[in-house]
Amino acid sequence: MTYKKRMAFLVLVDSLIVLTSVFLSYWFLHADLVMKFPRGLIISSIALLVSHHLFAQYFKLYKKAWEYASVPELLNISKAVTFSIAVVALAQEVTSGDMYVRILAIAWMLHLLLIGGSRFVWRVFRDTYIVKDKSKKRTLIVGAGSAGTMVARQLLKNQDSEFYPVAFVDDNERKQRLEILNIPIVGKTDAIESIVEKYEIQNVIIAIPSLNRKQVTKIFEQCTKTKAKTQIVPMLEDILEGKVSVNEFRDVQVEDLLGREPVQLDDVGIGENLTGKTILVTGAGGSIGSEICRQIMKYSPAKMVLLGHGENSIYKIEMELLNLYRDRVEITTEIADIQDRHKIFQIMEKHRPYMVYHAAAHKHVPLMERNPEEAVKNNVIGTKNVAEAADTFRVNTFVMVSTDKAVNPTSVMGATKRVAEMIVQYMDEISETRFVAVRFGNVLGSRGSVIPLFKKQIRKGGPVTVTHPDMIRYFMTIPEASRLVIQAGSLAKGGEVFVLDMGEPVKIVDLAKNLITLSGHKVEDIGIEFSGIRPGEKLFEELLGEEEVHPEQVFPKIHIGKARGINIEVIMDFITSFEGLTGLQIRERLMELAHSSHNRAQV
Structure with a gap:
């Protein structure tokens, strides 16, 4: 009509x-x-x-x-x-x-x-x-608050939606046996399994944006006992930032179960270092580097320099940032290898950045075991080049992204990162630039991590390969790791090794099981095989030894350690002579440097 x-x-x-x-x-x-x-x-x-x-x-x-x-x-x-x-x-x-x-x-x-x-x-x-179309999926909404009510209303009025809400569950005792929009509240979250069976539920939507990760995991565990598909509304921070609306629900992801609560950053302190300044990020096309760029842009720098070796990844992050910030921030790119000392010095002189975030590195443990000379060139010499260029052109603060594998390293990759930390700390002693390093563990979904590999194996029908049933790792989401790196940079006084609190460690086999379930399969159908620990790997990772870290946090989720007694002559001698060594000799020398007693981090 x-x-x-x-x-x-x-x-x-x-x-x-x-x-x-x-x-x-x-x-x-x-x-x-x-x-x-x-x-x-x-x-x-x-x-x-x-x-x-x-x-x-x-x-x-x-x-x-x-x-x-x-x-x-x-x-x-x-x-x-x-x-x-x-x-x-x-x-x-x-x-x-x-x-x-x-x-x-x-x-x-x-x-x-x-x-x-x-x-x-x-x-x-x-x-x-009209709405009660039999072809629509019978849906249970977890949470009878404002978000749940909004989701229910949207589903009821949207004739094109594939879902039809038939019931709510909510842990609020006062809401039990009430109705919202003629939809009954039929129980609490611990009864999801029986409710799904009783009401013939085909889809479950978790509609509580403010849930913490433990609560999401608890509810999801209830949902996995049923045959219903589980989805979730976006995170509260994404809704508040206007990225998505509350009714744009999505599949539950492993980040929802293993990530931790976002920390409130010191926006004023960070803004003093970033707003109106020129910022340079190396490795800007990588998982961490690109997210650091995204987070920095929120503080309105005057100029953002994206430095990377791979043109495709740099092009992608450049286009993404231009689409969002073209009119507010000058965005420029530099394609360069950090091993090219002359080019790095040229770039630093050209842009004269106020802060440098150094995220460029080789990080794949087994690959670096087979190519130790390349790990040295990129992680050690590359870091030395960028650090010395920062010193020469009077950068205010240099922040190196490090790893928990630099603690008591058993791998070439970990050892090169520890030696890089030592170079950065030495530079802080001789330079007016503040040099710091930030350590954290594995990042959920980053390139080369186990999650993309597991997902690929699940798509092929399995099995999922885990190295060892007792293999344990710390995990953090990419946005959280990047935010804390930026926060650590604003706390820098010079010479610190900042250590991000990674929370509780996670068994890799449990991670594999969660991913299989989230993909809509059963563990017994996909299967899990143990392939054995790879060269250079540990069963357990460390961030700092118990004797190396302050028990107090200098900022929520950020600890601090400090290294002394660095023998830079030994490191420089290794750098000038390593190309004449065999792979095995390079590995041995790296381990000697990384484990030498006078190079250990001390509080």
């Missing part, structure tokens, strides 16, 4: 309702006179008819989508009807010198009942016969 036809239909219906209301109100009180159409009936009918249409236009009653009507629409109807009756009362007073109060009261009730009923009957019909 077109807008004009719909408008004409509603005007006609309302006109009939108005005349009927006036006629019936007179008939109830003066049945013997009403058929004679007294003067008062005619005046009241005309006054009510005109005033109703005027107020209906004013309150936009003819423009409402009544199939979605709720309390605000009912209030507008009440206002339009009440003001219309008030106009009739005034007309009666002016024309006859008297108000027919009882007639007006009955007319008001009939008018309100019939106008409201005519509007809401379509809503009732739609909810009863």
